[in-house]
Structure formats: C-alpha cells, structure tokens
Amino acid sequence: MIHFLIFMAFPVFFSIFLTFNKWDIISPMQFIGFKNFVRLFHDQFFFKSIFNTLLFLLINIPLQIVVALFFAELLNQKLKLMGFFRAAFFLPVIVSGVVVTIVWQQLYGFDSGLLNRILVSLGFDRIGWLVNPKIAMPSIAIMATWKNVGLYIILFLVGLQTVPKQLYEAADLEGANHWQKFSKITLPLINPTIFIVVILSTIGGFSLFIEPYIMTGGGPLNSTLSALLYIYKQGFFYGNMGYAATLGFFFAFIIVIVVILQKKYIEKEI
Amino acid sequence: MLSKQLNIIFIFLTLILILSSCSKQNKSKYLLTYWSSNNTYEIKFSKMIVEDWNKLHPDKLIKFQPVPEGQSSEEVILAAVVGETTPDIYSNMWQGDVETYAHAGVVLPLDKFPDFYKFMYARSDSSVLNEVKSQDGHVYQIPWKINPIMMIYNSKLLSGLGIKTPPKTYTEFYKDAAILQNKSRNAKGYVDRWFGYSEVLPTWWQRLFDYYPLYLAASGGKPLIKNDKAVFNNKYSLQVFNFLRTLYKNNYFSRERLSAQQDIFLSGVIASRFTGPWDIAHTKKFAPEGFRFNFSTIPVADSTNKVPYTYCDPKNIVIFNTCKAPKIAWEFLKFFLNEKNEKKFLEITDQLPRRKDLLANSLFEDYFNNNPLMMKFAQQAKRIRGIEQELYLKEVFDIISQEYEASVIYGVKSTKQALADAEKAVNLLYLK
Numbered sequence: 001m002i003h004f005l006i007f008m009a010f011p012v013f014f015s016i017f018l019t020f021n022k023w024d025i026i027s028p029m030q031f032i033g034f035k036n037f038v039r040l041f042h043d044q045f046f047f048k049s050i051f052n053t054l055l056f057l058l059i060n061i062p063l064q065i066v067v068a069l070f071f072a073e074l075l076n077q078k079l080k081l082m083g084f085f086r087a088a089f090f091l092p093v094i095v096s097g098v099v100v101t102i103v104w105q106q107l108y109g110f111d112s113g114l115l116n117r118i119l120v121s122l123g124f125d126r127i128g129w130l131v132n133p134k135i136a137m138p139s140i141a142i143m144a145t146w147k148n149v150g151l152y153i154i155l156f157l158v159g160l161q162t163v164p165k166q167l168y169e170a171a172d173l174e175g176a177n178h179w180q181k182f183s184k185i186t187l188p189l190i191n192p193t194i195f196i197v198v199i200l201s202t203i204g205g206f207s208l209f210i211e212p213y214i215m216t217g218g219g220p221l222n223s224t225l226s227a228l229l230y231i232y233k234q235g236f237f238y239g240n241m242g243y244a245a246t247l248g249f250f251f252a253f254i255i256v257i258v259v260i261l262q263k264k265y266i267e268k269e270i
Numbered sequence: 271m272l273s274k275q276l277n278i279i280f281i282f283l284t285l286i287l288i289l290s291s292c293s294k295q296n297k298s299k300y301l302l303t304y305w306s307s308n309n310t311y312e313i314k315f316s317k318m319i320v321e322d323w324n325k326l327h328p329d330k331l332i333k334f335q336p337v338p339e340g341q342s343s344e345e346v347i348l349a350a351v352v353g354e355t356t357p358d359i360y361s362n363m364w365q366g367d368v369e370t371y372a373h374a375g376v377v378l379p380l381d382k383f384p385d386f387y388k389f390m391y392a393r394s395d396s397s398v399l400n401e402v403k404s405q406d407g408h409v410y411q412i413p414w415k416i417n418p419i420m421m422i423y424n425s426k427l428l429s430g431l432g433i434k435t436p437p438k439t440y441t442e443f444y445k446d447a448a449i450l451q452n453k454s455r456n457a458k459g460y461v462d463r464w465f466g467y468s469e470v471l472p473t474w475w476q477r478l479f480d481y482y483p484l485y486l487a488a489s490g491g492k493p494l495i496k497n498d499k500a501v502f503n504n505k506y507s508l509q510v511f512n513f514l515r516t517l518y519k520n521n522y523f524s525r526e527r528l529s530a531q532q533d534i535f536l537s538g539v540i541a542s543r544f545t546g547p548w549d550i551a552h553t554k555k556f557a558p559e560g561f562r563f564n565f566s567t568i569p570v571a572d573s574t575n576k577v578p579y580t581y582c583d584p585k586n587i588v589i590f591n592t593c594k595a596p597k598i599a600w601e602f603l604k605f606f607l608n609e610k611n612e613k614k615f616l617e618i619t620d621q622l623p624r625r626k627d628l629l630a631n632s633l634f635e636d637y638f639n640n641n642p643l644m645m646k647f648a649q650q651a652k653r654i655r656g657i658e659q660e661l662y663l664k665e666v667f668d669i670i671s672q673e674y675e676a677s678v679i680y681g682v683k684s685t686k687q688a689l690a691d692a693e694k695a696v697n698l699l700y701l702k
Contacts, residue, residue: 024370024374025348025351025352026348026351026352026370026371026374026376027373027374027375105527109526109527109528110524110525110526111460111461111462111524111526112462112526112528112539113526120460126460130526130527131470131525131526133680215527216471216527217471217472217473218472219470219471219472219675220470220675220679220680221675221676221680221682222472222672233668236345237474237664237668238662238664238665238668239370
C-alpha cells in the first residue's frame with residue numbers, strides 16, 4: 001500500500017497537478033490554468049506524432065501476428081533441432097533494443113547498407129529505408145517485428161499446443177484441407193492468445209521510443225516522430241514539464257480508448 | 271502473506287533511508303567541492319590544479335571530482351540542481367545553458383565580486399563579456415574554454431584529385447565536390463564517397479555544428495535573436511540554406527546517417543567535415559598510415575581576406591548558489607585561471623582557454639610552435655562567437671532544425687519559405 005502510494009498514486013496526482021502549471025524543474029512552478037491543454041490542441045507536431053504511432057501500430061500488429069503465427073505453425077511440427085530453432089527465434093527478444101537498432105541502422109543504410117547492396121546486385125533500385133518519409137515508419141515497424149516476434153511465436157506455440165488433436169483428426173476424416181483446418185479449428189481456438197498478442201503489441205507499439213530516437217531522431221520530416229519521443233523532447237530537451245505531463249495524459253487517454261475498442265470489437269471478431 | 275512481508279521490508283528500507291539522510295553528515299575537511307568534465311585530460315588537469323591549491327591553502331581545502339557519469343553532463347547537472355546536490359564550482363557548463371540557471375537563481379552573479387571586471391578584462395575583451403552577460407545585466411559565468419569549429423580535410427585525397435588548396439568559398443566547394451563525385455562512382459554508377467558530411471538528425475544541437483558556424487561565417491558573427499525577436503531570417507541564412515541545399519541536392523553530402531559507422535573521415539568515405547580541435551588527437555591516433563589532414567576556415571559565399579567567424583562551442587565556469595564560501599570559490603577561480611595554469615591546461619588538454627592574448631602572450635608561444643594545427647585554431651579564435659544568453663535557445667534551434675531538415679536536406683520546402691516559417695515560429699515562442 002505504501003509503495004503504491006509513493007510510486008504510483010503520487011506520480012499520477014503530481015502529473016495531474018503539473019498539467020495546470022508551467023515548470024522547467026529548476027524554477028518555481030507557475031500556475032497557468034488550462035493553457036497547456038489549449039496549446040496541446042494547437043500542436044500539429046503532437047497530432048503528427050499520434051498519427052505516426054497509430055500508423056506504426058497498424059503495420060506492426062498485423063505483421064507480428066501473421067509472422068508469429070506462421071513460424072509458430074512451423075515450429076509446432078516434429079522437426080529436428082526444434083530446440084535450436086525456438087531459441088534462435090527468441091534470441092532477438094533478449095538482445096538490447098539499442099544494439100538491435102544500431103545493427104538495423106547499418107542494414108537500412110541508403111548508400112552503403114546491406115539491404116540496398118543486395119537490391120542493387122539483383123538489379124533493383126535502392127530504397128530509402130530511413131531517408132524516405134513514406135518508408136521510414138514501415139521500416140521501423142519491420143525491425144520491431146523482427147525484434148519482438150520471438151515472444152509472440154512462443155505464445156502462439158503454447159496456444160497451438162492446447163488445441164485438441166482429435167479435432168484435426170475429425171476434420172481429416174471429413175476431408176478438410178489444411179487451410180480449412182487452420183481457419184475453422186486453429187484460429188477460433190487460439191482466439192485468447194491472439195487477443196493477448198494484440199494487447200501486448202499494442203502496448204509495445206504505443207511505447208515506441210528507442211528505435212526512432214536512435215535511428216532517425218524522429219525524422220525524416222517528422223515521419224517517425226512517435227508520441228513518446230515527442231513527449232520526451234518536450235520534457236527533457238526543452239524543460240516543459242507541465243506541457244509534457246499534459247501530453248502524457250492525453251496520450252494515456254488515447255491508449256485507453258484504443259484498448260477498450262480492441263477489447264470490445266477485436267476480441268469478439270477473432 | 272508475501273505482500274505483508276514486502277510491506278515490512280519496504281517500510282524498513284524507507285526508515286533506514288530517512289534516518290541516514292537525517293543524521294549529521296561527517297564533518298568534511300573540505301570547504302568546497304569542484305566538478306570538472308569527465309574528459310580524461312581535463313580530469314588530469316583539474317586534479318593537478320586542485321592539489322596545487324590545497325598545498326598553498328591548507329585551511330581552504332577543495333575537493334575535486336569529475337562530474338558523475340550520466341547520459342550527458344547537462345542531465346547530471348540538471349539532476350544535481352533539482353536534488354540540491356550541486357558542487358560549489360562547475361567548469362564545464364555550456365554557455366547556452368547558463369541563462370536558464372541564472373533565471374532560476376541557482377547560479378551566483380559573479381560580477382558582484384569587487385574585482386570581477388578587473389580580472390575579466392585582463393583575460394577577455396569586452397565583446398566576450400557582452401556575449402556572456404545575462405539578460406538581467408549580471409554575469410553568471412566565466413568564459414573558460416573554446417573549441418572553434420573549422421573544416422578538417424583529407425589533404426592526401428584532395429591533392430590526389432588535383433585540388434591544391436581546400437575550398438574557401440561555396441563556389442570552390444561545389445567545384446571540388448563535383449571533382450570528387452565524378453571520380454567516386456562505383457560500378458553501378460552510385461556515389462559512394464562524398465565531399466563532406468553533416469549529421470542529418472533533426473536534433474536541435476546538431477545545427478550548432480553546421481548551420482550555425484556557416485551562418486556566423488556568412489554574417490560576420492551576427493546574432494540569431496535580438497530583443498526577443500528572430501533576426502536570422504536574412505540574406506546570410508538564406509545563403510547558408512541554399513549552399514547546404516545544393517550540397518544535398520547534388521549528393522555532395524550524404525542524406526544517409528553515416529555517423530554510426532566506423533570513422534567515415536578516416537576511412538576516406540568523406541573528404542571533409544566541420545569539427546573542432548578535438549579531432550586532431552583523434553585523427554592522429556586512429557588515422558591509417560600515410561593519411562594526411564589539415565584544417566581550413568568555414569566556407570563563405572565570397573572570398574575575403576578576413577578569417578570568417580565561426581562557432582566556438584564555449585564551456586564556462588559557474589558557482590552554484592549552494593556554495594558555502596563564495597569568496598573562497600572566487601579566489602580559487604582566479605588561481606585556476608592564472609596564466610601558468612592556463613598554459614598547463616593548453617598543454618594537457620589541447621583545448622584553448624578563451625583568452626585574448628593566446629597568440630600575443632610569450633608563455634603560450636612554445637606550445638603553438640610545437641603544435642601548428644592548434645595554432646590554426648588559435649588564429650581562428652580571434653574571430654569566434656559563442657551563443658546568445660537566451661531562455662529558449664534549444665527551442666529556437668529545434669525550430670531551425672525542423673525547417674532545415676524540410677528545406678535543406680529533403681527539399682520539400684523552399685529555403686526562403688523555411689526561414690520565414692522558422693522566424694514566425696520563433697517569434698511566437700517569444701510571445702508566450
């Protein structure tokens with residue numbers, strides 16, 4: 001109870017208090033009423049950052065589910081070296097995000113990156129992975145998928161192993177093909193796992209920070225400026241703590257809405 | 271049950287923490303604490319000076335320690351200010367940060383010491399003192415050291431291309447860059463070497479090392495902000511934006527972020543970059559055999575006999591308001607900054623003290639004769655600017671950086687429009 005009050009309740013109430021103040025940490029606080037909220041609704045960069053974050057989620061979540069489910073299906077077979085493959089897929093999850101980001105930055109290099117070298121050697125044009133504003137966020141989403149998919153593969157594997165084998169045997173007797181078995185048996189029965197994966201990747205997606213912070217600084221042309229990166233910049237680059245708290249609350253409000261919508265619709269539809 | 275045990279442990283630890291903070295601190299034998307940067311050479315220098323002081327003043331002992339490790343020294347100082355654990359003296363404060371601390375009242379006005387101006391005028395000229403004067407008319411910092419930004423170039427590579435002297439003007443820069451580009455296309459026709467590189471991230475402080483030195487060079491050291499108004503939307507900024515735009519447009523500068531790779535200057539990927547004297551030791555240490563390099567002034571639009579201005583990346587000394595003995599701190603600073611100690615500083619750290627007599631004082635003569643590359647920086651030090659004492663500097667540079675990215679790097683906006691938009695946004699910032 002005490003640590004809840006100190007480490008959870010107090011920061012929340014203090015943040016609410018901050019939203020009505022101008023504070024750069026070192027000077028005394030100045031009460032400014034609702035000015036931070038007025039500023040928020042006129043802040044094009046914040047709405048751009050929200051749009052970018054939602055775009056990231058829109059690419060990242062389906063991609064992670066499809067890729068994770070695909071590999072989970074493969075790893076659910078009786079294969080040699082299964083333990084090795086499972087570990088290999090899980091490895092990026094435990095590698096530091098900063099390290100992964102730096103390695104992918106090298107891969108994504110426009111002039112000297114490995115991916116573009118391969119494309120050029122195959123006769124294709126180079127892609128501006130991180131320098132083209134239209135492609136930069138999808139590039140980051142692909143990298144995030146590679147980094148996190150191992151965790152979701154494991155979750156799906158657990159889900160797949162709970163599906164009773166008798167159902168597949170019955171379907172085989174009815175002459176169902178692989179796709180019919182997958183869509184009519186597997187998918188409905190791993191519904192709770194899919195929901196968990198959606199929630200986890202939504203939370204992960206909303207906390208997008210390290211990747212754009214290191215790789216692009218939010219550029220090019222703010223196309224990878226995530227909401228958290230923008231809030232961080234307001235708070236720690238410019239010392240606008242009150243405004244950063246206001247942005248944080250508004251962002252938390254958006255997250256709550258998205259999660260409620262997911263719970264209400266996605267859970268039913270899957 | 272487990273939760274109850276955790277609560278007991280938590281209460282116990284909290285009590286220990288409260289009691290330990292309430293208990294009287296051991297009476298220290300030191301009167302003051304001084305923090306330097308955590309640069310190895312500066313630590314060596316500062317430690318030596320503090321030891322010298324302590325020998326001479328056994329009744330006024332000073333404790334030295336480098337600034338604690340953190341993501342950046344700025345963050346550590348900010349945390350120390352918030353936690354009221356600042357040292358008495360700190361010697362690595364970026365000039366642009368001081369106004370915020372002065373405004374908050376956490377640093378002492380040094381001009382209240384009776385001999386302040388006498389001491390300062392013996393060391394610096396009036397333009398430097400005006401530059402560091404706060405908006406309230408007081409001076410809260412001692413201009414201490416500088417690292418002027420110049421252009422390092424690969425002299426071996428340039429002479430191999432038939433370029434005898436480094437480019438001094440934009441036209442020469444384009445011409446030399448085109449020569450390099452024509453000889454740098456790989457089998458697929460792509461360029462894989464560039465004449466220069468500047469960080470493409472839109473982070474505010476990156477513009478201190480490309481746009482700002484070029485602006486100072488073009489304008490003869492004009493300010494960005496005056497009387498709470500943006501004054502940078504002028505022909506000089508436009509020249510600089512257009513110059514850099516041309517470099518990116520023609521692929522003379524790479525738009526790709528190359529800084530995470532191995533040193534691209536030493537590996538010959540780029541022929542030049544804007545940098546400070548810290549690159550001398552680095553380049554000498556890591557350059558491959560046969561590598562030759564030199565420094566030149568920041569390029570300008572038109573050729574002139576005068577050395578163009580540049581940004582000097584100034585780091586200054588402050589006394590925090592938590593200081594228990596300001597007069598002794600001031601005495602220590604005068605000792606710290608005496609000629610002999612500044613000579614030691616130069617020799618140990620290869621950084622320039624911000625003195626007006628760098629080249630005139632015979633005390634420094636040997637050092638510069640033995641270090642001809644540092645001599646170039648000392649000559650440049652006659653034509654430098656630091657940064658204005660403004661509260662919103664970071665936001666101003668952030669706004670410029672956003673517009674710079676849109677117009678200079680990606681060309682989605684005209685340079686003229688970008689500067690007009692930046693001016694408007696900065697003026698709005700000061701209206702708040």
